[in-house]
Amino acid sequence: MADRIEFVKNYSDLSTNKGFQFEFYCDRCGSGYRTRFKPSITGTVTGVLDTAGSLLGGLFSSAADVSERVRSASWEKSHDDAFEDACNELKPDFIQCPRCSSWVCRQKCWNKKKGLCKECAPDLGVEMAAAQASKSVEEIWAHAAMAEEDKKLGLENWRENVRASCPECEAPLASNAKFCPECGAKLKAAQFCPSCGAKVNPGSKFCAECGEKF
Ligand SMILES: [Zn+2]
Ligand SMILES: [Zn+2]
Ligand SMILES: [Zn+2]
Ligand SMILES: [Zn+2]
Known part of the structure:
Protein backbone atom coordinates (compact mmCIF):
# COMPACT_ATOMS: atom_id res chain seq x y z
CA MET A 1 0.00 0.00 0.00
CA ALA A 2 2.72 2.43 1.01
CA ASP A 3 4.79 1.50 -2.02
CA ARG A 4 2.65 3.56 -4.36
CA ILE A 5 3.34 6.73 -2.46
CA GLU A 6 6.67 8.45 -2.30
CA PHE A 7 6.83 9.80 1.25
CA VAL A 8 8.45 9.40 4.68
CA LYS A 9 9.98 6.02 5.55
CA ASN A 10 7.97 5.50 8.74
CA TYR A 11 4.34 5.90 9.55
CA SER A 12 1.80 4.44 11.96
CA ASP A 13 -1.60 3.28 10.91
CA LEU A 14 -3.98 4.31 13.71
CA SER A 15 -7.09 3.30 11.76
CA THR A 16 -9.86 1.31 13.44
CA ASN A 17 -13.23 -0.03 12.30
CA LYS A 18 -14.65 3.37 13.13
CA GLY A 19 -12.34 5.37 10.92
CA PHE A 20 -8.96 6.21 9.58
CA GLN A 21 -6.01 8.05 10.99
CA PHE A 22 -2.32 7.98 10.25
CA GLU A 23 0.80 9.38 11.82
CA PHE A 24 3.83 10.17 9.70
CA TYR A 25 7.34 10.49 11.12
CA CYS A 26 10.13 12.79 9.99
CA ASP A 27 12.95 10.75 8.41
CA ARG A 28 15.51 12.79 10.32
CA CYS A 29 14.21 13.60 13.81
CA GLY A 30 11.29 11.18 14.10
CA SER A 31 8.72 13.85 15.01
CA GLY A 32 5.23 12.51 14.38
CA TYR A 33 2.48 14.35 12.53
CA ARG A 34 -1.07 13.02 12.71
CA THR A 35 -3.87 13.36 10.24
CA ARG A 36 -7.36 14.30 11.37
CA PHE A 37 -9.50 11.30 12.26
CA LYS A 38 -11.69 10.44 9.29
CA PRO A 39 -14.79 8.39 10.21
CA SER A 40 -15.42 5.30 8.12
CA ILE A 41 -19.00 5.08 6.83
CA THR A 42 -18.82 1.35 6.17
CA GLY A 43 -17.28 0.76 9.59
CA THR A 44 -20.12 2.60 11.34
CA VAL A 45 -22.80 0.54 9.61
CA THR A 46 -21.16 -2.69 10.69
CA GLY A 47 -20.84 -1.32 14.20
CA VAL A 48 -24.63 -1.12 14.36
CA LEU A 49 -25.00 -4.63 12.98
CA ASP A 50 -22.49 -5.99 15.46
CA THR A 51 -24.43 -4.48 18.36
CA ALA A 52 -27.73 -5.87 17.10
CA GLY A 53 -26.09 -9.27 16.69
CA SER A 54 -24.77 -9.37 20.23
CA LEU A 55 -28.07 -8.07 21.72
CA LEU A 56 -30.03 -10.93 20.18
CA GLY A 57 -27.54 -13.54 21.25
CA GLY A 58 -26.09 -15.86 18.69
CA LEU A 59 -29.06 -15.50 16.37
CA PHE A 60 -27.59 -12.90 14.06
CA SER A 61 -23.98 -13.69 14.62
CA SER A 62 -23.62 -15.44 11.28
CA ALA A 63 -25.23 -12.44 9.58
CA ALA A 64 -22.69 -10.24 11.28
CA ASP A 65 -19.94 -12.51 9.98
CA VAL A 66 -21.20 -11.96 6.46
CA SER A 67 -21.24 -8.18 6.85
CA GLU A 68 -17.77 -8.47 8.39
CA ARG A 69 -16.52 -9.98 5.16
CA VAL A 70 -18.46 -7.50 3.03
CA ARG A 71 -17.10 -4.64 5.05
CA SER A 72 -13.55 -5.87 4.81
CA ALA A 73 -13.43 -5.27 1.07
CA SER A 74 -15.05 -1.84 1.17
CA TRP A 75 -13.16 -0.91 4.35
CA GLU A 76 -9.90 -1.84 2.62
CA LYS A 77 -10.81 0.32 -0.33
CA SER A 78 -11.67 3.39 1.75
CA HIS A 79 -8.63 2.65 3.92
CA ASP A 80 -6.39 2.89 0.84
CA ASP A 81 -8.08 6.13 -0.21
CA ALA A 82 -7.76 7.51 3.32
CA PHE A 83 -4.04 6.70 3.30
CA GLU A 84 -3.56 8.59 0.06
CA ASP A 85 -5.56 11.55 1.44
CA ALA A 86 -3.48 11.42 4.61
CA CYS A 87 -0.25 11.65 2.63
CA ASN A 88 -1.59 14.63 0.72
CA GLU A 89 -2.84 16.25 3.91
CA LEU A 90 0.52 16.05 5.64
CA LYS A 91 2.88 16.50 2.71
CA PRO A 92 2.98 20.29 3.20
CA ASP A 93 4.49 19.70 6.69
CA PHE A 94 7.35 17.74 5.15
CA ILE A 95 9.80 18.35 2.36
CA GLN A 96 12.08 16.00 0.45
CA CYS A 97 15.77 16.81 0.50
CA PRO A 98 17.13 16.87 -3.06
CA ARG A 99 20.51 15.56 -1.89
CA CYS A 100 19.71 12.60 0.36
CA SER A 101 16.05 12.07 -0.68
CA SER A 102 14.86 12.00 2.96
CA TRP A 103 11.47 13.41 3.75
CA VAL A 104 12.04 15.73 6.71
CA CYS A 105 9.79 17.97 8.80
CA ARG A 106 9.91 21.61 7.75
CA GLN A 107 9.64 22.70 11.37
CA LYS A 108 12.94 21.38 12.70
CA CYS A 109 14.91 19.61 10.01
CA TRP A 110 14.84 21.88 7.00
CA ASN A 111 17.55 24.43 6.22
CA LYS A 112 15.53 26.94 4.22
CA LYS A 113 18.50 29.06 3.23
CA LYS A 114 20.42 26.16 1.73
CA GLY A 115 17.40 24.27 0.40
CA LEU A 116 18.67 21.07 2.00
CA CYS A 117 17.79 19.02 5.05
CA LYS A 118 19.78 19.82 8.18
CA GLU A 119 21.53 16.46 7.88
CA CYS A 120 23.03 17.68 4.60
CA ALA A 121 23.27 21.36 5.62
CA PRO A 122 23.47 21.63 9.43
CA ASP A 123 22.87 24.89 11.26
ZN1 LIG B 1 12.35 16.49 11.69
ZN1 LIG C 1 19.53 15.73 2.99
ZN1 LIG D 1 15.34 32.35 21.90
ZN1 LIG E 1 28.83 37.52 41.57
Missing part, protein backbone atom coordinates in the same frame (compact mmCIF):
# COMPACT_ATOMS: atom_id res chain seq x y z
CA LEU A 124 26.20 26.66 11.43
CA GLY A 125 25.80 27.58 15.11
CA VAL A 126 25.03 23.95 16.01
CA GLU A 127 28.07 22.70 14.10
CA MET A 128 30.38 25.34 15.55
CA ALA A 129 29.30 24.53 19.09
CA ALA A 130 29.81 20.81 18.48
CA ALA A 131 33.22 21.43 16.91
CA GLN A 132 34.14 23.67 19.82
CA ALA A 133 32.96 21.07 22.33
CA SER A 134 35.23 18.40 20.85
CA LYS A 135 38.02 20.94 20.46
CA SER A 136 37.75 21.90 24.13
CA VAL A 137 38.32 18.26 25.15
CA GLU A 138 41.58 18.36 23.22
CA GLU A 139 42.52 21.65 24.78
CA ILE A 140 41.76 20.45 28.29
CA TRP A 141 44.23 17.61 27.72
CA ALA A 142 46.73 20.08 26.32
CA HIS A 143 46.22 22.38 29.33
CA ALA A 144 46.78 19.52 31.73
CA ALA A 145 50.32 19.19 30.37
CA MET A 146 51.01 22.93 30.76
CA ALA A 147 52.69 24.81 33.59
CA GLU A 148 50.28 26.45 36.07
CA GLU A 149 50.93 30.01 34.80
CA ASP A 150 50.51 28.97 31.21
CA LYS A 151 47.21 27.34 32.09
CA LYS A 152 45.85 30.54 33.58
CA LEU A 153 46.89 32.48 30.52
CA GLY A 154 45.28 29.94 28.28
CA LEU A 155 42.02 29.99 30.22
CA GLU A 156 41.84 33.79 30.21
CA ASN A 157 42.27 33.84 26.46
CA TRP A 158 39.78 31.09 25.99
CA ARG A 159 37.54 32.24 23.18
CA GLU A 160 33.92 33.10 23.77
CA ASN A 161 31.50 30.24 23.67
CA VAL A 162 29.45 29.55 20.59
CA ARG A 163 25.94 28.44 21.40
CA ALA A 164 24.06 25.77 19.47
CA SER A 165 20.67 26.80 20.79
CA CYS A 166 18.99 29.73 22.50
CA PRO A 167 19.20 29.54 26.31
CA GLU A 168 15.71 31.04 26.57
CA CYS A 169 13.54 29.34 23.94
CA GLU A 170 15.91 26.56 22.80
CA ALA A 171 15.59 27.48 19.14
CA PRO A 172 18.57 26.13 17.14
CA LEU A 173 20.86 28.97 16.10
CA ALA A 174 21.81 29.22 12.45
CA SER A 175 24.89 31.31 13.07
CA ASN A 176 27.10 32.73 15.74
CA ALA A 177 24.40 35.32 16.45
CA LYS A 178 24.24 38.04 19.09
CA PHE A 179 20.50 37.73 19.60
CA CYS A 180 18.12 34.80 19.26
CA PRO A 181 16.25 35.12 15.94
CA GLU A 182 13.20 33.48 17.58
CA CYS A 183 12.76 35.28 20.90
CA GLY A 184 15.35 38.06 20.79
CA ALA A 185 17.22 36.82 23.88
CA LYS A 186 20.70 38.27 24.25
CA LEU A 187 23.17 35.52 23.44
CA LYS A 188 26.63 36.95 23.62
CA ALA A 189 27.37 40.36 24.99
CA ALA A 190 29.70 39.91 27.94
CA GLN A 191 27.80 40.30 31.17
CA PHE A 192 29.14 41.03 34.59
CA CYS A 193 27.68 40.17 37.96
CA PRO A 194 26.22 43.34 39.55
CA SER A 195 27.28 42.06 42.96
CA CYS A 196 30.88 40.88 42.57
CA GLY A 197 31.76 42.01 39.04
CA ALA A 198 32.75 38.53 37.85
CA LYS A 199 32.23 37.77 34.17
CA VAL A 200 28.99 35.86 33.68
CA ASN A 201 28.12 33.55 30.81
CA PRO A 202 25.12 34.81 28.86
CA GLY A 203 21.96 33.00 29.90
CA SER A 204 23.18 31.95 33.34
CA LYS A 205 20.72 32.36 36.16
CA PHE A 206 23.22 32.70 38.99
CA CYS A 207 26.70 34.12 39.33
CA ALA A 208 29.21 31.27 39.34
CA GLU A 209 31.45 33.28 41.71
CA CYS A 210 29.14 34.62 44.41
CA GLY A 211 25.78 32.95 43.75
CA GLU A 212 23.96 36.23 43.05
CA LYS A 213 20.61 35.53 41.33
CA PHE A 214 20.03 37.53 38.12
Whole structure:
Protein backbone atom coordinates (compact mmCIF):
# COMPACT_ATOMS: atom_id res chain seq x y z
CA MET A 1 0.00 0.00 0.00
CA ALA A 2 2.72 2.43 1.01
CA ASP A 3 4.79 1.50 -2.02
CA ARG A 4 2.65 3.56 -4.36
CA ILE A 5 3.34 6.73 -2.46
CA GLU A 6 6.67 8.45 -2.30
CA PHE A 7 6.83 9.80 1.25
CA VAL A 8 8.45 9.40 4.68
CA LYS A 9 9.98 6.02 5.55
CA ASN A 10 7.97 5.50 8.74
CA TYR A 11 4.34 5.90 9.55
CA SER A 12 1.80 4.44 11.96
CA ASP A 13 -1.60 3.28 10.91
CA LEU A 14 -3.98 4.31 13.71
CA SER A 15 -7.09 3.30 11.76
CA THR A 16 -9.86 1.31 13.44
CA ASN A 17 -13.23 -0.03 12.30
CA LYS A 18 -14.65 3.37 13.13
CA GLY A 19 -12.34 5.37 10.92
CA PHE A 20 -8.96 6.21 9.58
CA GLN A 21 -6.01 8.05 10.99
CA PHE A 22 -2.32 7.98 10.25
CA GLU A 23 0.80 9.38 11.82
CA PHE A 24 3.83 10.17 9.70
CA TYR A 25 7.34 10.49 11.12
CA CYS A 26 10.13 12.79 9.99
CA ASP A 27 12.95 10.75 8.41
CA ARG A 28 15.51 12.79 10.32
CA CYS A 29 14.21 13.60 13.81
CA GLY A 30 11.29 11.18 14.10
CA SER A 31 8.72 13.85 15.01
CA GLY A 32 5.23 12.51 14.38
CA TYR A 33 2.48 14.35 12.53
CA ARG A 34 -1.07 13.02 12.71
CA THR A 35 -3.87 13.36 10.24
CA ARG A 36 -7.36 14.30 11.37
CA PHE A 37 -9.50 11.30 12.26
CA LYS A 38 -11.69 10.44 9.29
CA PRO A 39 -14.79 8.39 10.21
CA SER A 40 -15.42 5.30 8.12
CA ILE A 41 -19.00 5.08 6.83
CA THR A 42 -18.82 1.35 6.17
CA GLY A 43 -17.28 0.76 9.59
CA THR A 44 -20.12 2.60 11.34
CA VAL A 45 -22.80 0.54 9.61
CA THR A 46 -21.16 -2.69 10.69
CA GLY A 47 -20.84 -1.32 14.20
CA VAL A 48 -24.63 -1.12 14.36
CA LEU A 49 -25.00 -4.63 12.98
CA ASP A 50 -22.49 -5.99 15.46
CA THR A 51 -24.43 -4.48 18.36
CA ALA A 52 -27.73 -5.87 17.10
CA GLY A 53 -26.09 -9.27 16.69
CA SER A 54 -24.77 -9.37 20.23
CA LEU A 55 -28.07 -8.07 21.72
CA LEU A 56 -30.03 -10.93 20.18
CA GLY A 57 -27.54 -13.54 21.25
CA GLY A 58 -26.09 -15.86 18.69
CA LEU A 59 -29.06 -15.50 16.37
CA PHE A 60 -27.59 -12.90 14.06
CA SER A 61 -23.98 -13.69 14.62
CA SER A 62 -23.62 -15.44 11.28
CA ALA A 63 -25.23 -12.44 9.58
CA ALA A 64 -22.69 -10.24 11.28
CA ASP A 65 -19.94 -12.51 9.98
CA VAL A 66 -21.20 -11.96 6.46
CA SER A 67 -21.24 -8.18 6.85
CA GLU A 68 -17.77 -8.47 8.39
CA ARG A 69 -16.52 -9.98 5.16
CA VAL A 70 -18.46 -7.50 3.03
CA ARG A 71 -17.10 -4.64 5.05
CA SER A 72 -13.55 -5.87 4.81
CA ALA A 73 -13.43 -5.27 1.07
CA SER A 74 -15.05 -1.84 1.17
CA TRP A 75 -13.16 -0.91 4.35
CA GLU A 76 -9.90 -1.84 2.62
CA LYS A 77 -10.81 0.32 -0.33
CA SER A 78 -11.67 3.39 1.75
CA HIS A 79 -8.63 2.65 3.92
CA ASP A 80 -6.39 2.89 0.84
CA ASP A 81 -8.08 6.13 -0.21
CA ALA A 82 -7.76 7.51 3.32
CA PHE A 83 -4.04 6.70 3.30
CA GLU A 84 -3.56 8.59 0.06
CA ASP A 85 -5.56 11.55 1.44
CA ALA A 86 -3.48 11.42 4.61
CA CYS A 87 -0.25 11.65 2.63
CA ASN A 88 -1.59 14.63 0.72
CA GLU A 89 -2.84 16.25 3.91
CA LEU A 90 0.52 16.05 5.64
CA LYS A 91 2.88 16.50 2.71
CA PRO A 92 2.98 20.29 3.20
CA ASP A 93 4.49 19.70 6.69
CA PHE A 94 7.35 17.74 5.15
CA ILE A 95 9.80 18.35 2.36
CA GLN A 96 12.08 16.00 0.45
CA CYS A 97 15.77 16.81 0.50
CA PRO A 98 17.13 16.87 -3.06
CA ARG A 99 20.51 15.56 -1.89
CA CYS A 100 19.71 12.60 0.36
CA SER A 101 16.05 12.07 -0.68
CA SER A 102 14.86 12.00 2.96
CA TRP A 103 11.47 13.41 3.75
CA VAL A 104 12.04 15.73 6.71
CA CYS A 105 9.79 17.97 8.80
CA ARG A 106 9.91 21.61 7.75
CA GLN A 107 9.64 22.70 11.37
CA LYS A 108 12.94 21.38 12.70
CA CYS A 109 14.91 19.61 10.01
CA TRP A 110 14.84 21.88 7.00
CA ASN A 111 17.55 24.43 6.22
CA LYS A 112 15.53 26.94 4.22
CA LYS A 113 18.50 29.06 3.23
CA LYS A 114 20.42 26.16 1.73
CA GLY A 115 17.40 24.27 0.40
CA LEU A 116 18.67 21.07 2.00
CA CYS A 117 17.79 19.02 5.05
CA LYS A 118 19.78 19.82 8.18
CA GLU A 119 21.53 16.46 7.88
CA CYS A 120 23.03 17.68 4.60
CA ALA A 121 23.27 21.36 5.62
CA PRO A 122 23.47 21.63 9.43
CA ASP A 123 22.87 24.89 11.26
CA LEU A 124 26.20 26.66 11.43
CA GLY A 125 25.80 27.58 15.11
CA VAL A 126 25.03 23.95 16.01
CA GLU A 127 28.07 22.70 14.10
CA MET A 128 30.38 25.34 15.55
CA ALA A 129 29.30 24.53 19.09
CA ALA A 130 29.81 20.81 18.48
CA ALA A 131 33.22 21.43 16.91
CA GLN A 132 34.14 23.67 19.82
CA ALA A 133 32.96 21.07 22.33
CA SER A 134 35.23 18.40 20.85
CA LYS A 135 38.02 20.94 20.46
CA SER A 136 37.75 21.90 24.13
CA VAL A 137 38.32 18.26 25.15
CA GLU A 138 41.58 18.36 23.22
CA GLU A 139 42.52 21.65 24.78
CA ILE A 140 41.76 20.45 28.29
CA TRP A 141 44.23 17.61 27.72
CA ALA A 142 46.73 20.08 26.32
CA HIS A 143 46.22 22.38 29.33
CA ALA A 144 46.78 19.52 31.73
CA ALA A 145 50.32 19.19 30.37
CA MET A 146 51.01 22.93 30.76
CA ALA A 147 52.69 24.81 33.59
CA GLU A 148 50.28 26.45 36.07
CA GLU A 149 50.93 30.01 34.80
CA ASP A 150 50.51 28.97 31.21
CA LYS A 151 47.21 27.34 32.09
CA LYS A 152 45.85 30.54 33.58
CA LEU A 153 46.89 32.48 30.52
CA GLY A 154 45.28 29.94 28.28
CA LEU A 155 42.02 29.99 30.22
CA GLU A 156 41.84 33.79 30.21
CA ASN A 157 42.27 33.84 26.46
CA TRP A 158 39.78 31.09 25.99
CA ARG A 159 37.54 32.24 23.18
CA GLU A 160 33.92 33.10 23.77
CA ASN A 161 31.50 30.24 23.67
CA VAL A 162 29.45 29.55 20.59
CA ARG A 163 25.94 28.44 21.40
CA ALA A 164 24.06 25.77 19.47
CA SER A 165 20.67 26.80 20.79
CA CYS A 166 18.99 29.73 22.50
CA PRO A 167 19.20 29.54 26.31
CA GLU A 168 15.71 31.04 26.57
CA CYS A 169 13.54 29.34 23.94
CA GLU A 170 15.91 26.56 22.80
CA ALA A 171 15.59 27.48 19.14
CA PRO A 172 18.57 26.13 17.14
CA LEU A 173 20.86 28.97 16.10
CA ALA A 174 21.81 29.22 12.45
CA SER A 175 24.89 31.31 13.07
CA ASN A 176 27.10 32.73 15.74
CA ALA A 177 24.40 35.32 16.45
CA LYS A 178 24.24 38.04 19.09
CA PHE A 179 20.50 37.73 19.60
CA CYS A 180 18.12 34.80 19.26
CA PRO A 181 16.25 35.12 15.94
CA GLU A 182 13.20 33.48 17.58
CA CYS A 183 12.76 35.28 20.90
CA GLY A 184 15.35 38.06 20.79
CA ALA A 185 17.22 36.82 23.88
CA LYS A 186 20.70 38.27 24.25
CA LEU A 187 23.17 35.52 23.44
CA LYS A 188 26.63 36.95 23.62
CA ALA A 189 27.37 40.36 24.99
CA ALA A 190 29.70 39.91 27.94
CA GLN A 191 27.80 40.30 31.17
CA PHE A 192 29.14 41.03 34.59
CA CYS A 193 27.68 40.17 37.96
CA PRO A 194 26.22 43.34 39.55
CA SER A 195 27.28 42.06 42.96
CA CYS A 196 30.88 40.88 42.57
CA GLY A 197 31.76 42.01 39.04
CA ALA A 198 32.75 38.53 37.85
CA LYS A 199 32.23 37.77 34.17
CA VAL A 200 28.99 35.86 33.68
CA ASN A 201 28.12 33.55 30.81
CA PRO A 202 25.12 34.81 28.86
CA GLY A 203 21.96 33.00 29.90
CA SER A 204 23.18 31.95 33.34
CA LYS A 205 20.72 32.36 36.16
CA PHE A 206 23.22 32.70 38.99
CA CYS A 207 26.70 34.12 39.33
CA ALA A 208 29.21 31.27 39.34
CA GLU A 209 31.45 33.28 41.71
CA CYS A 210 29.14 34.62 44.41
CA GLY A 211 25.78 32.95 43.75
CA GLU A 212 23.96 36.23 43.05
CA LYS A 213 20.61 35.53 41.33
CA PHE A 214 20.03 37.53 38.12
ZN1 LIG B 1 12.35 16.49 11.69
ZN1 LIG C 1 19.53 15.73 2.99
ZN1 LIG D 1 15.34 32.35 21.90
ZN1 LIG E 1 28.83 37.52 41.57
